[in-house]
Amino acid sequence: MTRPVRHVALTGVFVLLSTLWYVLWTVTGFGPLSVGYLFMPLATGVAVFAVRALRRETTDPVGRRFWRALEAGCVLVTAGFAILAVAAVVSTPELPDMPPAGAAFAGAGLLASIWAVARVPLGVHHRRERVRQWLDRTIAFLGCVTVLWHFGVLPLVTADEQWTPASLSILILAFAFAAGAITKVSYIAGGPVDRIAVRTVAATGLAVGGVALLDGKFGYAGILPGQTLCMPLIPLLVTSGVYLQRRATGRPPRGRGNVWLPYLAVLAVDLPLADVLLSPPVRDGVPEGRLVVGSAAAVTALVLARQFLANRDNVRLLREREASEARLQYEATHDALTGLGNRVLFKQRLDQVLTGDGATVLLVDLDDFNTVNDSLGHDVGDELLIAFAGTLRAAAGEDGEPARLAGDEFAVLITTPGQDRAVVERIMTAIGAPISAHRLLVHASAGIASAPAGTPASHLLRDADAAMFTAKQRGKANWVRYAPGMEKPAQAHAQLGGDLRRALDAGEFALVYQPIVHLATGRVVGVEALVRWFHPDRGMVSPADFIPAAERTGLIVPLGRWVLRETCRQAAAWIAEFGPGVLEKAAPNVSVRQLHDPDFVADVRAALADSGLPARRLVLELTESAVLRGHQVLRVLHELHDMGVRLALDDFGTGESSLSLLRAFPAAVVKLDKSFVDHIELDEPGSAAANARQAVARAVVQLADALGLDTVAEGIENQEQADRLLKLGYTVGQGYHLGRPVSAAELTARLAAEQRSVPAAA
Structure with missing residues (x-):
């Protein structure tokens, strides 16, 4: 007790x-x-x-x-x-x-x-x-x-x-x-x-x-x-x-x-x-x-x-409750960042209008908004959204009610009949000038759809979204009015994103390898790994179709992780089979979404460790737009460089800042863009285009030599181009003339044939 x-x-x-x-x-x-x-x-x-x-x-x-x-x-x-x-x-x-x-x-x-x-x-x-x-x-x-x-x-x-x-x-x-x-x-x-x-x-x-x-x-x-x-x-x-x-x-x-x-x-x-x-x-x-x-x-x-x-407290509490309910109602129907109505309020207003004389909806989406977030930071991106919302409100005026539906997607309910074209033109004109405190020049794509009374709001929004998707497909910074059948490509695009997840789990992706060849000897010195999707019903899906969908849905990160690991595994297998001198570089492409993934450096380190591939033989190919994404990306690139991984700047020469990049970007390889290789073999006296192509190609190789960088010429389609590039100072190139993308088995056979030709040549 x-x-x-x-x-x-x-x-x-x-x-x-x-x-x-x-x-x-x-x-x-x-x-x-x-x-x-x-x-x-x-x-x-x-x-x-x-x-x-x-x-x-x-x-x-x-x-x-x-x-x-x-x-x-x-x-x-x-x-x-x-x-x-x-x-x-x-x-x-x-x-x-x-x-x-x-x-x-x-x-x-x-x-x-x-x-x-x-x-x-x-x-x-x-x-x-x-x-x-x-x-x-x-x-x-x-x-x-x-x-x-x-x-x-x-x-x-x-x-x-x-x-x-x-x-x-x-x-x-x-x-x-x-x-x-x-x-x-x-x-x-x-x-x-x-x-x-x-x-x-x-x-x-x-x-x-x-x-x-x-x-x-x-x-x-x-x-x-x-x-x-x-x-x-x-x-x-x-x-x-x-x-x-x-x-x-x-x-x-x-x-x-x-x-x-x-x-x-x-x-x-x-x-x-x-x-x-x-x-x-x-x-x-x-x-x-x-x-x-x-x-x-x-x-x-x-x-x-x-x-x-x-009694006084009860009156005060009742007043506070009414104010709280009003505040909650406002927060439930308005976007916290921009102050515009949100999707809930917009759909309520749309339902009200559709019970009367019908409605016209304008959907507006900022083009390449993620580039602003990635390169300048999310705070600048939020300021841009706030500024764009103000521009949208001012341009709509009394003829429309703007709302922010999600992310960088906005909508305007046209309240004045016949003013839909005028509203969209005012919006496009308004954003033609730099906006926000950072004076950013942005572009937007817009879709317009109208529907009679009694039409479900979801159907009208679907039509406007299909028109906006069509505007983006036509080159962005554009607006399109909905026409019947326009929703089919948008639906196919949306379905493609859903199929990607299933394809990853089902193992429907495969790699092909395009040879990177020594121009003087014709021997394979490296490979660029390219992903292909073999759909069970549609056959081979073009990367031009599924890579944007993967980028948009974020599935590019797990897909890119698989490409990286498979490339390292296959390259290590070739080296084990043919000896250490068989390949100097194995080059998978890396997207900007991967560079922003906090686990990307760890993924690269794990892929090298699991495969046994030496870090110097891995070359990560990046586009200039991926490199120009702010301090976080540069920090990741320097970490990879410190590991011994080489970095290649793809499509070099096409951007406005390519030369300045080489001072901050730890590049090891520069790849001359195909646009400077096309027709480089032609001697056209007095042709400014031919002279410009050769001048750029010569300047790139000289600059790379001065900085101690390797060069690769892309898109070589005939022997004359190869000879001209060799004369200009290029030693390595790739293109359909030198070798099309092939399966691992086909490239293995080519490597084996080259191995057998060495004693014969000797």
Whole structure:
């Protein structure tokens, strides 16, 4: 049995023995009366040890302060009732009055207990809540005091047998403690002192009140039952509070504040008021009704004030609720970034319009918006969206209601008939100038669709989306009006994205390898890995169709991871089969989405480790647009370079910043774009185009030599082009003349044939 349970059990035994002794004495009259005074000091002594043990174990300062004050109160009460017990033994067989010394100790104990309960924090910090709580507590206190005064203290004051000042002071203090404690503990919200434990301790005031009521009712005959039946309950309640506090340690607060207590106080004050109305106005020279009526009036006034505050709070809460509902409604129907209506609001308005005369919808999508996010950052992208929303709102004017549907996709509900063309032209004109604080020049594609009344909103949006998709397919920065059948390519494009996920899981992708050839000897020195999709129903799907879909859906990341690992595995297999001199480079293409993948560097490292391919033999081919994507991409590229992986700048010469890139980009290989190889073999005197092609090709190889970079000429389609490039300084090239993309098995056969030709040539 734990220590708190033992303390409760022991005080319970004293309560039981005291009750049994009183019953026995009442029936038989056996034994001295002083025995009835011994149970109280013995039981409170046990309570002292219980509180002391809990106080020593409590670590919270507030809790330790409460139990320390309660311990002091128990010690003083024990001393006071021990003095009373001694007086009872001395004065046997008479019942003694409380000695002044005992009254002083007991009174000090009650004051210490009152102090302990009064200092327990209520957990209320808001000023409005504190005012309301003080009103509630005052109402409850007056109600309790009025009842206790009328039915407890007043009978003692007007009793025929006069009480000693000491005894009367103790009883009045006990009544005050009962009223104050009940009022205080009813509002404790929780904390280091358990609410239920404090209520149990505060109930000791009711036990003392019971003594006073017995004494007031029965006079001298009520003293002994008060001492034996009521007083021993005090230490039992204290030890029970200690037990409840120990059990509640570490648990969330239990119960809730008694908001109904002021209303009970109003009912309680009516009891003495009714008694006054039914009794004589003066009893033994004491005007009973004045205090009771005054208390009732005060309680009524406080209740009115409390109700006024409650009504004001209710009005405020109702106003706040209405504002909150309006705010939530606005947030549910508007885009948080741009302030435009969102998809929900746009569809609601569209449904309303379609019930009348029909509707026209304009869908607008920013072209290449991801490029802004990737190169300049998402903050700049958000600023661009905000600026574009303002431009859209201004261009639509009174003829349309703009909304942001998702990402960089916007919509305008045309509200003025016949103004759809004017609205879209105003929008296209407005974005022809740089917008946002960064003065960005953006382009947008738009689709227009109209529908008669009764058309489902989803069908109209589908048609507008199909028109917008067609505008993008026609070169972007364009707008198209919907025509029947226009949705089929868009649906096929959407279905293609869904098929990609299934194709990845089903293993429908394969790699082909285009040889990279030494121009002087015709030997294969490397391969470019190209992915192909062999669809079970559609046959081979062109990369021009599925690569954009993979980019758009994000599936390019897992697809690119598979291409990387398969390229490394196959290149390592060729080296193992034909020797270390067979391939200098294995080159898969890398998309910008892969470079933004946080796991890309780890994927490359894992692919090399799993395959055993030396890092210097892996060449990652990147386009200029992929490299121009900000500091994060450059950091990734430098990490790859530090690993020993070589980087190739594909389609070199076609961009505006190709030359400046070579200073920041850790390139190892430069690939001359096919546009500079086409017709380079032709000698056309006076032809500016031919001279420009040769000049660019010569400048690229000279620049690469100066920087220590390798060069590869792309798109070689005949031997004359190969000879001209060799004369210009190129040693390595690729193209259909040198070798078409073939399967791994076909390239293996070519490598084997080259291996066999080496001894023959020797």
